[in-house]
Amino acid sequence: VGFSLLTGIYVATDLTMREAKIPFPGSLLGLVLCAVLVHFELMPLRWVDGAATLLLRHMVLFYLPLVAAVGQFWPLLRDSGAGLIPTILVTTGVVLITTGFTAERFGRRLEKPDVAPTP
């Protein structure tokens, strides 16, 4: 039951977005819709919990077939490799720092009692 509900949400949102030509991936709308349905108890958690846990635990299996195609991109990766790794490292580092700083700036007032004072 849970599995068909989750699949149903996915197919429904995916088709809607495609038909409406809205520039936003359908499965993401499905994610939000699923959270809303569960939160307002329109869809009881116990119906979908088992299926969701199973899907999330074995997520790696679902994208193994995709990554297996990486062999096909080998020439491309080899030619761009020099720039690729620095790009990934630099952007990931900058994202970590900017996100952390922004969150700390906006969160200081609210979370202060919970945070251990820094020596």
Place this chain on the structure above:
Amino acid sequence: MWHPLLSLAGTIGAYLIARAVCKRLNHWWANPFFIGTALVVAGLAWTKLSYLEYREGVQPLVFLLGPATVALGIPLARNLPLLRRNLAPVLWGGTVGAVVGVALVVVLASFFGMSKVLLLALVPKSVTTPVAVAISEFIGGDGSLTAAMVTITGFSGVLFARPLLDVVGIRSPVARGLAFGVGIHGTGVVEALEESELTAAMAGLGLTVSAIFTGLVAPALLWFLP
């Protein structure tokens, strides 16, 4: 003779073997994803099967990424009280992280003269794999290349995310957790678990928020790119 179902069975088998091996080894590099990929690639080479023939059989597995993405809504619903308490840091941190990540990828990829297919695969690299694949395919990128970039990002994060935040002095669990989730997706949640429950829960929120915001930001790129 080859039957599509053999691809399916082989992939599931590779995954199960990879999981079993990782459970036994219990090392940070022993990741089901790496070993599983290696097994599948080796299997393809051994059977001399073309990727397209292989893909035909495993399409049902790839389809499941859709429902799996929808299922991510459940941890989000569970963490709603936490989200409400930290609304400002989550929204601002998530927005800044997504925008900075996408913008910087475009700048650096152009600087290094990367091809468009690689650029599009790099755009959602900080997002959890199923969503990253959806976003990338949506903006005209390639799903498999994207999945590979997402994995490299996650692995790079394991190496330097925690020391980096230490060095720049980001100490609150809320900010650290969020940074992990927004920056290095699923691996971030695992890293955060080493620090505290709160950090991990924030990382989970960060992962979801960055997925949603990147989904909103990335399509805008289509107007800027040739």
